[in-house]
Amino acid sequence: MMTQTPSHIADFKRAYETAGPAFPGGKQLGGMRDQAMERFLSLGLPVRKAENWRYFDLTPLRDQAYSPALTLPTATLAMIDEAAVPGLEAPRLVFVNGRFSRTLSDMDRLPDTITCESLHQRLLDGDDTINRLGLDLADGDAFDQLNTAMLAEGLVIDVPDGVKVDQPLELVYLTSKADGLASHLRLVIRMGKGAELRLAETIIGDDSRAFTNLITQITLADDARLICTRRQLEGSQTVHVSRNHVTLGDALYELAQISTGGKSARHELLATFTSEGGHVEYKNVQLAGEGQIHDTLTLFDHAVPQCTSMQTYRGVLDKGSKASFQGKVLVRQDAQKTDARQKADSLILDRSAEANAKPELEIYADDVQCAHGATVGELSQDQLFYLNSRGLSPREAKAVLVEAFIAELCESVEPEPVRNAFLADARTWLDRHPVKAAEEVR
Amino acid sequence: MSATAETKDRVAELAGAYKHGWSTDIESVFAPKGLNEDIVRYISEKQNEPEWLLEWRLKAFAMWQKLEEPDWAMLNYPPIDYQDIYYYAAPKTKEGPNSLDEVDPELLRTYEKLGIPIAEQAVLAGVKGAPKVAVDAVFDSVSVATTYREELKRVGVVFMSISEAVHEHPELVKKYLGTVVPQRDNYFATLNCAVFSDGTFVYIPKGVRCPMELSTYFRINAENTGQFERTLIIADEGSYVSYLEGCTAPMRDENQLHAAVVELIALDDAEIKYSTVQNWYPGDKDGKGGIYNFVTKRGLCRGRNSKISWTQVETGSAITWKYPSCILEGDGSVGEFYSVAVTNNRQQADTGTKMIHIGKNTRSKIISKGISAGHSSNTYRGLVRVLGGADDVRNFTQCDSLLLGDTCAAHTVPYIEVRNPTAQIEHEATTSKISDDQMFYCMARGLDPEEAVAIVVNGYAKEVLRELPMEFAVEAQALLGISLEGSVG
Numbered sequence: 001m002m003t004q005t006p007s008h009i010a011d012f013k014r015a016y017e018t019a020g021p022a023f024p025g026g027k028q029l030g031g032m033r034d035q036a037m038e039r040f041l042s043l044g045l046p047v048r049k050a051e052n053w054r055y056f057d058l059t060p061l062r063d064q065a066y067s068p069a070l071t072l073p074t075a076t077l078a079m080i081d082e083a084a085v086p087g088l089e090a091p092r093l094v095f096v097n098g099r100f101s102r103t104l105s106d107m108d109r110l111p112d113t114i115t116c117e118s119l120h121q122r123l124l125d126g127d128d129t130i131n132r133l134g135l136d137l138a139d140g141d142a143f144d145q146l147n148t149a150m151l152a153e154g155l156v157i158d159v160p161d162g163v164k165v166d167q168p169l170e171l172v173y174l175t176s177k178a179d180g181l182a183s184h185l186r187l188v189i190r191m192g193k194g195a196e197l198r199l200a201e202t203i204i205g206d207d208s209r210a211f212t213n214l215i216t217q218i219t220l221a222d223d224a225r226l227i228c229t230r231r232q233l234e235g236s237q238t239v240h241v242s243r244n245h246v247t248l249g250d251a252l253y254e255l256a257q258i259s260t261g262g263k264s265a266r267h268e269l270l271a272t273f274t275s276e277g278g279h280v281e282y283k284n285v286q287l288a289g290e291g292q293i294h295d296t297l298t299l300f301d302h303a304v305p306q307c308t309s310m311q312t313y314r315g316v317l318d319k320g321s322k323a324s325f326q327g328k329v330l331v332r333q334d335a336q337k338t339d340a341r342q343k344a345d346s347l348i349l350d351r352s353a354e355a356n357a358k359p360e361l362e363i364y365a366d367d368v369q370c371a372h373g374a375t376v377g378e379l380s381q382d383q384l385f386y387l388n389s390r391g392l393s394p395r396e397a398k399a400v401l402v403e404a405f406i407a408e409l410c411e412s413v414e415p416e417p418v419r420n421a422f423l424a425d426a427r428t429w430l431d432r433h434p435v436k437a438a439e440e441v442r
Numbered sequence: 443m444s445a446t447a448e449t450k451d452r453v454a455e456l457a458g459a460y461k462h463g464w465s466t467d468i469e470s471v472f473a474p475k476g477l478n479e480d481i482v483r484y485i486s487e488k489q490n491e492p493e494w495l496l497e498w499r500l501k502a503f504a505m506w507q508k509l510e511e512p513d514w515a516m517l518n519y520p521p522i523d524y525q526d527i528y529y530y531a532a533p534k535t536k537e538g539p540n541s542l543d544e545v546d547p548e549l550l551r552t553y554e555k556l557g558i559p560i561a562e563q564a565v566l567a568g569v570k571g572a573p574k575v576a577v578d579a580v581f582d583s584v585s586v587a588t589t590y591r592e593e594l595k596r597v598g599v600v601f602m603s604i605s606e607a608v609h610e611h612p613e614l615v616k617k618y619l620g621t622v623v624p625q626r627d628n629y630f631a632t633l634n635c636a637v638f639s640d641g642t643f644v645y646i647p648k649g650v651r652c653p654m655e656l657s658t659y660f661r662i663n664a665e666n667t668g669q670f671e672r673t674l675i676i677a678d679e680g681s682y683v684s685y686l687e688g689c690t691a692p693m694r695d696e697n698q699l700h701a702a703v704v705e706l707i708a709l710d711d712a713e714i715k716y717s718t719v720q721n722w723y724p725g726d727k728d729g730k731g732g733i734y735n736f737v738t739k740r741g742l743c744r745g746r747n748s749k750i751s752w753t754q755v756e757t758g759s760a761i762t763w764k765y766p767s768c769i770l771e772g773d774g775s776v777g778e779f780y781s782v783a784v785t786n787n788r789q790q791a792d793t794g795t796k797m798i799h800i801g802k803n804t805r806s807k808i809i810s811k812g813i814s815a816g817h818s819s820n821t822y823r824g825l826v827r828v829l830g831g832a833d834d835v836r837n838f839t840q841c842d843s844l845l846l847g848d849t850c851a852a853h854t855v856p857y858i859e860v861r862n863p864t865a866q867i868e869h870e871a872t873t874s875k876i877s878d879d880q881m882f883y884c885m886a887r888g889l890d891p892e893e894a895v896a897i898v899v900n901g902y903a904k905e906v907l908r909e910l911p912m913e914f915a916v917e918a919q920a921l922l923g924i925s926l927e928g929s930v931g
Contacts, residue, residue, distance in 0.1 A: 051514070333848065348863035351830060355861075361854040362516075363873050366845035370873040374856070376828075378863035 008062040009044055013037070015067035015182065016149055022070060023152040024123035025130070032136050036148035043142040055324035055356050056295045057264050060239050066182035066211040068150060073097040075174055080104050083172050083204045085231075086424075087417040090170040090200060097175055098183025098212075099153055113163045114197070119154035119186055133188050134217065143241050147215045150184035161192035161221070168198035168415065175205030175212070175235060187216040191224035191251070199228045200418050203242075205235035205261065214242040220251035222275065227254045229418045231425055234261030236292070243268040250277035256413045258285045258422045259294060260429045266295035273335075276306040283409045284313045285422070287429045288321035288353075298327040302335040305365075309339075314406050315346040317353035318433040324356035327372070333364040342372035347379065347405055349398070349434040399430045473530035479503060482636050485530050489605045489639070492612065502625045502635030509629045515792035516821045516853055519697075519734065519761050527699055529637045529670070599652055599683075600645035604672055607643035614645055618676055622705040622742045622769070630701040630736040630763070634670045638703065641671035646681035646712070655911055657686040673704040677712035679745065684715040686914055697725075697760060701736045710745030710772065715753070717910050718766075719918055722758035724925075727816070729788025732760025739766035743775035743801075751778040752795065753909045755918040757925040760789060765823065767796035770804035770832075777806040780906040782918070784899075784925045785818030785850070794824035794841075794855075799832040799865070808839040811903045815846035815926055821853040828865040835865040843873040844902055846895065846926065896923035 005013075016037050023033065045061060046053040075096040084092060091109035093116070094101045100118035110116050122130055135151060137144035159165065175181065191197065203212065212234065220226055234240045240262040246253050248271065259265055271280045280300060288294045300309045315323040329340040346355035359372035379401050387397035406426055413419040473484050482503050486496040511522075594601050600611060607615050625635045642658045658673070677683055687704075700722065706714050716739075725732025735758075741750035752766040762785075768777030779795040797806035806826065814820035822841045843852035854871045876898050884894035899922055900907070907915050 336848070346860070348860065348865075351861075351863050353861070353863065354859070357856075357858040357869070359854075359856060359869070359871070361843075361852070361871065361873060363843065363845070363853060364851045366848045366850070366875045368845075368873060372854070372869075372871050374858055374867070374869040376858060376860040376865060376867040378865075 005041070006044065006062070008065070009041060011065035012146065013041060015065065019068045019070060019150070019152075024120060026126060028131065029123065029151070033149045033151060035138075036136070036145045039138070040142055040145035040149055043145060045142055052297060052326065055293075055322065055326070056266055057293045058239070060209070060237075060263055061211060064180060064209060066180055068152070068182050068184060069097045069099055069178070072099050072101070073176075073178070075101065075104065075176060077104060079174060079176065080172055083174055083202055084170060085200055085202060085417050085421045087420070088168065088170055088200060088415070090168045092170045092172060093155060095153070095171075095173045095183070095185065097178045097181055098185060100155070110169075111165050111167065113160070114165060115156075115158040116169070117156055119156055119188070120152060122156055123152065135186065135188070137215075137245075143213055143243065144215065147184050147186060147213050150182070150213075151186055153184070154186035154188070156188045157197075158190050159192055159195035159197050159224075162194045163192065164194075164196040165198070168200050171199060171201040173201070173203040173212070173214070175208055175210050175238065177206065178208040178210050181208065181210040183210070183212045183214070185212075185214045187214070189216065189218045189226065191218070191220040191226050193221040194223040195221070196225045197227075198415070199226070201228065201230040202233065203231065203240070203261070204233040205238050207235045207237050209237045210235070211239045212242065216242070216244045218244060218246045218253065220246070220248040220253055222250040224249075224251040226252070227414065228256070229413055229422075230255065230257040231421060232257065232259040232261050232265060232267070233425060234265060236261070236263060238262050238265075240265040242266070243270065246271040246280065247274055248272070248278045248280070249275040252279050252281075254281040256283040256409070256422075258287070258410070258425050260287045260425060262294070263291065264293045264295075266297065268297045270299045270301075271309070272301040273304050273307040276304055278304075278307040280309045282309075282311045283412070284311075285406045285409050285426070286313070286315040286323045287406075287426065287433070288315070288323045289318045289429070289433050290320045292321045294321070294323040296325045296327070300329050300340060302329065302331045302338045302340060305334060305336045305338065307335065307338055309341070311342045312409060313344040314409055315344075315355060316402055316406065317346065317348050317350070317355055319350040320352045322354040322356070324358075326358045326360070328360040328362065329370060329372075331361075331363045331365050331368050331370060335365050336367045338365065338368040338370065340368070340370045344372075344374045345405075346376045347402065348376065349378070349402070395434070398434055402430060402434075403427070473528060475528055476525040477527070477529055477637065481529050485637055485639055488530065489608070491605075491608055494616065495608060498620070498625070499636050502632050505626050506629070506632040506636055509632055511629050515763055515823070516819060517761055517763060517790050517792050519790070522699060522734065524633075530639055593653070597650050597653060598647040599650060600643065601656055602643055604641045604643040604674060607674075611643070611645065614676065615643065615674070618674060618705070618707055620705075622707060622740045623703050623738050628738060631703050631738040634672060634701050634703045634738070638670045638672040641673045641702070642675075643673075644675040644683060644685065646677045646683045648678045649680040651681065652683040655684050655686055657688070669698075669700045669702070671702045673702070675705070675714055675716070676707045677709065677714050677748075679710045679712060682713045684911060685717070686911060687716070687718045688721070697732055697734050699734045699736070700759075702738070704737070704739040704766075706741035706750055708741065708743050708745060708748035708750050708775070711747050712745060713749040713751075714741065715751045716741070716766070717914055718752075718754040718756075719910075719914055719921065720754065720756045720758050720762070721921060724758045724787065724789050725760040727787040729760065732789070733758065734761045735759035735764060736761075737764040739764065740769065741767065741777070742769045743772050743777060743804075745772045745775070747774040748772050749776040749778070751780075751909070753780040753906065754782070755906070755910070755914075755921065756781065756783040756791060756793060757921045759791070762789075762791035762793050764793045765795055767798070768806065769798045769800065770806065771800045773801040774803045775801055776804070779806075779808045779810070780909045781810045782813070782903040782906045782922070783811070783820055784813045784922060785815070785820045786925050786927075787816040787818060789816075789818040791819070792821040792823055794822045796825040797827070797837060799826075799828045799835045799837070802831070802833045803835075804832060805836045807837070808841070809905050810841040811906055812841070812843040812852055813846065813899055813902070813926070814843070814850035814852050817849050819851040819853070821855060823855040825857040825859070826867060826869070827857075827859045828862050828867070830861045832862050833864045835862065835867075837865070837867045839869040841871045842902070843871075844899070845873065845875050892923075892927065895926055899926060
């Protein structure tokens with residue numbers, strides 16, 4: 001029986017058929033992409049009924065066709081400077097409209113103790129080792145498959161055993177004048193034993209109707225440390241789906257994120273612990289305004305004993321927005337002495353907003369400490385009154401309180417320039433929000 | 443309430459086996475096995491139902507055939523063969539059970555074994571000055587006796603089996619049946635709509651405070667039967683009722699299906715307190731046999747300042763799938779959910795609540811205590827939803843899990859969905875085990891490990907147990923101890 005392929009699926013297929021022949025890499029890779037495309041076509045985009053997608057909205061992906069950039073786009077250094085973290089002393093790696101830009105990147109400033117090359121270049125070089133990177137996400141969902149099918153661009157970073165990189169690396173992803181653009185990016189970061197690295201990512205765009213599909217695969221060997229920060233400042237019409245697959249031994253992985261961008265924007269952190277002593281720390285600040293839908297999804301798989309994890313989520317929702325947190329901690333039978341914590345707090349600024357939280361625990365071991373907390377509420381009238389009585393306008397008072405609400409997460413962000421960028425991003429958002437209520441307009 | 447010496451004695455006395463694991467030899471009338479339109483007609487005819495109800499059942503049956511069994515719960519069980527079940531089994535009695543004299547004495551002995559003094563003494567043994575309890579006993583599928591009807595009648599309370607109510611108060615049944623749990627609500631509820639055989643109907647008139655606790659005992663006796671009872675409670679303006687429900691079933695190797703629907707409706711200023719002690723046969727320690735309990739319970743706070751409170755102690759059933767919920771429609775209405783769910787051996791429970799806030803100033807409170815032992819699995823699944831028009835909503839949720847042993851599982855799946863900024867929602871959950879310190883302390887004072895666990899668990903569940911009417915609280919404490927037998931040492 002033939003069923004009609006939905007037009008948006010046909011659009012993705014067409015995009016694949018058009019762009020595919022130009023993708024670098026050998027026959028084997030081509031086979032992998034074809035298979036992934038097949039799987040994508042049979043899976044289709046997730047529907048609302050799918051538990052993990054119940055709060056998200058993929059309508060923009062169904063309404064329009066998105067295809068990868070075939071030519072190398074151009075951007076000026078000034079644009080990158082503006083996007084990057086001010087004052088951060090770090091070699092930059094730059095993507096423009098889903099393509100790695102060698103000219104805008106500081107390839108010559110990269111520490112020579114690590115290997116860092118664009119995936120595109122690695123594929124062009126016909127590098128055999130590429131097959132060992134685990135790029136094929138055969139068991140993944142539609143976005144994993146689509147990303148694999150369109151696999152052509154990204155980064156491969158290897159930090160060898162014992163190498164501690166002092167200086168952070170900065171990654172900038174810029175989307176500019178790119179209606180209908182799809183950026184399917186794949187980052188592979190492998191941390192050797194005792195390796196240390198800091199990454200500062202900024203994802204930024206104009207109001208193009210674009211689609212970012214960013215998958216990061218991270219492995220950490222014992223005693224490795226990877227500290228990441230991410231500013232998600234996509235344009236207001238962009239669909240942003242990013243996913244971090246993290247596998248760690250007795251190591252530390254940290255991710256602090258602030259998100260203000262995207263029309264439908266979603267971040268997933270899927271972490272698997274593989275040996276005792278691992279720790280994952282996830283901090284996420286979501287600021288959502290008119291028409292935005294923000295989703296956060298986590299799955300922490302405590303498969304082995306003695307691992308710890310901490311998730312902290314703060315959502316601020318202005319008029320007409322929706323922000324959701326779906327966090328899951330899975331403690332398997334052998335994972336005794338697990339300590340897993342989740343905290344999700346949402347602040348609603350307007351009655352047309354919707355906040356959702358689903359902090360989930362699935363526990364098969366008894367000697368564990370697992371706790372989660374979730375709150376939803378508005379700004380305290382008492383606090384607003386207090387600030388008003390000290391001469392702040394209602395709007396200023398709100399801004400002060402919102403800033404305080406998220407500052408707790410931002411303030412522990414390192415290094416300092418990134419922390420300042422987080423706070424600046426929050427202030428930029430606060431300049432536009434909360435949208436003025438009628439009684440405030442004099 | 444602490445575990446008194448008396449309670450301990452009871453625990454000891456009851457220890458050893460599932461207390462209610464005997465079956466009664468009573469002649470039963472069965473409908474043929476399986477389910478089709480004819481069975482639905484047969485059930486309807488047996489109850490001598492009016493045409494509109496038959497139509498209603500057939501409509502539900504048609505819907506049910508198109509529905510799919512839900513699979514989202516964290517439950518694992520072999521597929522149920524819905525054609526291998528008796529959908530109607532009634533103890534054979536003479537003309538309608540109007541008074542106790544007409545009831546089969548064997549049946550009365552069954553209830554005595556259950557510890558329900560169904561005859562004259564409503565005061566339960568050992569509890570002095572306890573209020574009277576009116577009992578409606580549902581045996582397999584049919585209501586066999588309702589006590590104290592006369593006394594209730596004087597104050598205008600209607601308390602009878604739903605099959606009688608269809609005839610005596612058709613306007614009320616017609617008006618409210620299926621208004622809280624719509625026919626299409628879910629697979630099991632729809633099935634119930636098609637084949638429900640009996641259940642309880644309660645109507646509390648305006649301004650009446652029901653003078654006694656109302657109580658129903660459900661018991662599945664016959665082999666291969668399903669029990670599909672239906673309860674409908676309406677509390678009219680300003681009234682109050684406390685309703686108790688107890689469930690047991692004899693030991694059987696086969697799994698038995700129980701798919702009940704309970705609908706509560708509270709009008710302005712009315713309050714319904716609904717307490718359940720669920721002690722269906724949980725299967726043996728290898729997971730053989732036991733009841734599959736798929737129950738839809740929902741209360742509608744339709745009036746202003748109305749209140750519905752669910753309290754449940756779930757210790758039985760092989761499978762529990764149950765989410766007693768409150769729809770808080772009236773401004774200022776209150777919903778409460780207190781739950782203790784114990785699973786041991788191979789039991790699986792997926793239970794919790796939904797609080798849907800529609801009206802302004804509505805409040806809800808959820809206290810859930812899960813205890814898992816053996817190879818069991820215990821899931822709390824809850825939803826707190828605040829709609830846009832619901833200003834100044836308050837919710838507090840606490841769901842704790844206690845794990846006894848490293849082969850059991852405890853899950854927490856809370857959903858919080860808020861569309862109004864004035865809402866204040868708080869949710870807390872913890873997972874832990876009984877600490878060695880607590881065990882050591884109790885054992886140093888001469889308790890054996892099992893008694894120590896029983897005491898700690900009773901303390902852990904105290905917040906919920908104290909919500910139960912006193913008669914039930916004692917039983918519930920004893921049950922907790924029994925259910926956890928063999929989980930330590």
